[in-house]
Amino acid sequence: MKKLSDILYKVRIQSVNGATDILVNDIQIDSRKVSQGSVFIAIRGEKFDGHDFIEKAIGLGVSAIVCEVMPSTVLEGITYIQVSNSSEAAGYIAHNFYDEPSQKFRLIGVTGTNGKTTIATVLFKLFTELGYRCGLVSTVENKIVDKIIPATHTTPDAISLNALLHQMAEENCSHVFMECSSHAIEQHRITGLHFAGGLFSNITHDHLDYHKTFEAYIKAKKKFFDGLGSDAFAISNLDDKRGTVMLQNTAAKKYYYSLKTIAEFKGKILENALTGLIMTVNDKEVHFRLIGEFNAYNLLAVYGTAICLGENSEEVLRILSMLNGAEGRFDYIISNTHNIIGIVDYAHTPDALENVLTTIKKLRKGYEHIITVVGCGGERDKTKRPVMAQIACDYSDKAIFTSDNPRSEDPAEILRDMEAGLNSAAKRKSISIADRREAIKTAVSLANKEDIILLAGKGHEKYQIINGQYVDFDDKETLKEMFDLLEK
Template sequence: MTLQEILNDINLPYDIVGDNGVDIKNLSLSSREINHGTCFFAIRGEKSDGHKFINDAIESGAVCIVCEEIPEAIDKNKATFVLVKDTHIAIGYFASSFYGHPSKKMKVIGVTGTNGKTTVATMIYRALGGFMRKTGLISTVENIIGNEIIESTHTTPDAITLQKLLNEMVKSGCEYVVMEVSSHSIVQNRINGIVFTGALFTNLSHDHLDYHHTIDNYAKAKKMFFDNLPVNCFAITNADDVYGKSMVADCKAHIYTYGFNFNADFSDLITSKLIGHFNEYNMLAVYAVLKLLEFEPNNIKNIIKDLPGPKGRFELVYNQAGIRCIVDYAHTPDGIANVLESARNLVSDNGRIITVFGCGGDRDISKRPVMGRLAYDLSDIVIITSDNPRNEDPQKIINEIKQGLPEINLDSANGQIKQLIFIIDREQAIKKSVSLAKSGDIVMILGKGHETYQEIAGVKNHFDDKEVVINEFKD
C-alpha cells in the first residue's frame, strides 16, 4: 500500500516531505523493530522521545517517518516524512487506514469502567458465542479470535497492535468484537480510528491515580470515550453509579441506562451462575448490550444463566473438608469492598472471612491504606502479603497498607482482638490462610485473579493463586 493511499482515508492535517508514493509494508512504534518498507512513528513518551531514534529507524530500513518535527541532523532525502501536530493522535487513524478500517466491518462493543470490565466483556463474548456468532475478545485476561486464544499484555493494546488484531478478526470471519477500553488507552489515543457500534460504562471509583493524579481527571478520561462516540452508536451507562449521568452528559450517541435504584431503561434481575450483588449489575449490563444488538430477550436470559464466569473473577475453589477459597482480581478499594461484602453473605453463621491481599508496586500508593482498612473491617482474619511488587520494596508496600489499620486492633462488634498477619512471601501467605481455615470459612485471595506470574524486582516468575490453593488442598 502506498503512503498516499493510506493518507487518503485520514482526516487529519499533515505535511509531506518526500515521495508520497512510497510503498508501506508494515508499521512500528519501535526503532528496534524495523524492516525494509516500515513506517516508523516517532512518539514523545514519559521516558524517551522517538524523534531521537529517527536516524536509527532509517538506517534499519524505515522508508517513512510520521513525526512532529524533523531533527536538524536528519538527511531528509533518506526517507519520506509525514509531519503531524501530535503523533499519538495520528497513529490509530494511520493504522486503521493501513489495515483497511477493520472496525467498520464488524460490530465493536467497548466496555469501560473501574471494576467489572473483564467480566462484562467476557460474558458478552460468551453469550454471542451462544448465539453462534463468531466474535473477537480483547481483554485484560486474554485476546480471542473466535476460539483462538492470544496472550494479553495490556487491557487495551497499543494502536498498531489493536488495529492489526481487529484486522485478523475480520479475516477470520468475526461479526462482533467486544473489547475492554482502559482509561490509559483513551488518554493515549490508542482507540483512535475504531468505529464503535456500542459502548458501556460499568462504574468508577479510586484507581490509577498514580497516572491521572485526581479522581476528576480519571473520570474525565473515561468520559472522553463517550464524548467521541458517533451519533449512530449506542451508549449504556450505570444509572446507580455516581458518575453514571455525567459520563454521558456530552455524548452524541443514543443513550440508555441500567440499574436497580432508579427508573433505568434496563432493570431486570438476570439469573446467572455468577455470585454477588456486583455481578447482578454486570449481568444486567451484558443483557442490555445484547438487547440493543437486537437479540430476543428470553433467548438472552436463557443463554446467560448457563454461562461460566471468567477466570480469576470470584472464582471458587473448595475441598471435601468444606473449606472454600475464592480467587479474585479485586485490586481497588471498591473492588475489595464488593467481593468481601458478597463473601459475607455466603459465609455460614459461625464461618469466618480470611482475606489474603497485597498492593501492586509502581502503582497508585494512595489506595494502599484505604484497601488495608477495608480488608480489616470486612474480614475476620487478614493476611497482608505481596501482590506484584515490581520495582518497589515489598516491605515498604506492606508498611503503607498498615497505615490504614486502626491503632487499636479491636473488633468493635464483639470486643475481640482481630488477627492480623504479615507475610511477604505470597505463596506462604496463601498456605497460611488455608491452614487457618475451618469448615464453613471462606478464604478470599485477592489482587491477582487470572494472573499466572508474580513480578518481583522487574522479573516475572510463574505464580498462580489458584494453583497454590489446589496444591495446598491436596496436601
C-alpha cells in the first residue's frame, strides 16, 4: 500500500477535493480492474473516455479519482484529484507507485520508424552475453533475464510498463532496453521514466492514421530526446536527414553513427551476402550474421550504445559477430530440394519494404526471380497502400497483394486501394488474393528453383486480426508447410 500524497509527486495538480494522506492499494486506468482502495485515473483514449466510467469505478470501491474534469457531483469519502493531463499524470503516478523502477538500472530507449525491435533485441542479447542481467521491452516479446512475457503493444501502458520495470528491478536487472513508439511518447506511457540513454534509428512515412501529419510524427519522436537529462547520452543516425534535428534540443550528450560520413561510430560495408555482412566498425573489420544495409545501421547503433555504456570495443564486436537478430526480421528458410529461399519480414511501411527488397536484389546472384507477398493493415494510414503496392512491383518479378490484419475493413477494399494508381507494368506483374494462406501457397507454386519469396508485413506475429477477432496465423509456419507440400 502507498500513501496517495507520495504517488502524486511531480503530477501537475489543479485542484484537490478530499484527503491525500489516505493509503491506496493499487492504480488503474481500466475501470473494470478497480477494487476496494484503488486509484482510478480517467484517461481520454482514442475510443473511450475514462471520465465516462468514474461513477462505475466509485461503485466498485475506489478511494481516489484522478481526472481532468471534476464530476458534477463529488461524494464524501472519495478523494478527487484534478490534473491538467490524465495521461501524463498516469506516467508519474505509476512510476511513483512502483518505487521509481527506472532509477534502479540503466534504461535505454530506442525510437524511430524502422529498426527498433532489432536494435533493442540485439542490445539485450549483447549485454546478456557480456554477463549482465537484462530486461527487454519490445514488439516481439518482453523478457526479464531468461523469462519471456508475451508483448501486446510496442510499448505497454504506463501502469503495465512500470509494473514490468518493477519486476525487472526486483530481479536485479542492471540494464533494460526498450522500444519507445511514437504512440507511447505522445500518450505519455513513458512519462516519469529516467533514461540513461536514447537511440534514434530513422524516420519515414508511418502512423499518419494517428499523428495525421508527418511533422506531428517527427515532433512525437523528438519529444523523447527533448526529455533526456544532462546525465544521459543520445545516439542518432547521421545519414537520416532528420538525424541531427532529433537531437538539436536535447540536454543529453550527443553521438552519431553513419555509413556515409564522419561520425563517432563509423561503419563501411565491405561485403553484403546471404551469409551476412562484412564491414568495418571504427576501422575494425568484422563479419556479422545479420544481413543487409539496414542491419549495418542497426549494428552501428548497438555498438555505439555499448561504448557509451562503458563496454570494451573489441569484446563488444566479438560478441556482436555471433548474434542473430529478432524473430521475423529478415528471417529466412530454404526449401530442401528446390532451394527456394523464403524470407519473412515485418516490413509494413513503404520504406521498410523498399529496404528489404533492395537488400534482396543486392544479395541475389542475378537469375533468381523475386516473388513478394504483401498486404496493408485495415484501419491504418490508407495513403501508403498504393505506395507499398508500387514498391512491391518495382522491386519484384511478381507481386501478390493479400490481407495483413484487415481488422474491420473489407479486405477486398484494401486490395483495391493497393491496386489504385499502379502503372501498367506493375499491373501486369501483380495479382490480388485476399486469403493470405492462399497467397503464400500461390507464391510457392509460382517459384522455380532458387527463386526468392518475400512474405512482408507480419514478421513475428502469430495471428491475423479479422473483424475484431485474433485468428491464428504464422507466416513462417505457413511457408514451411507449403515448402513441405512442394517436396511431396
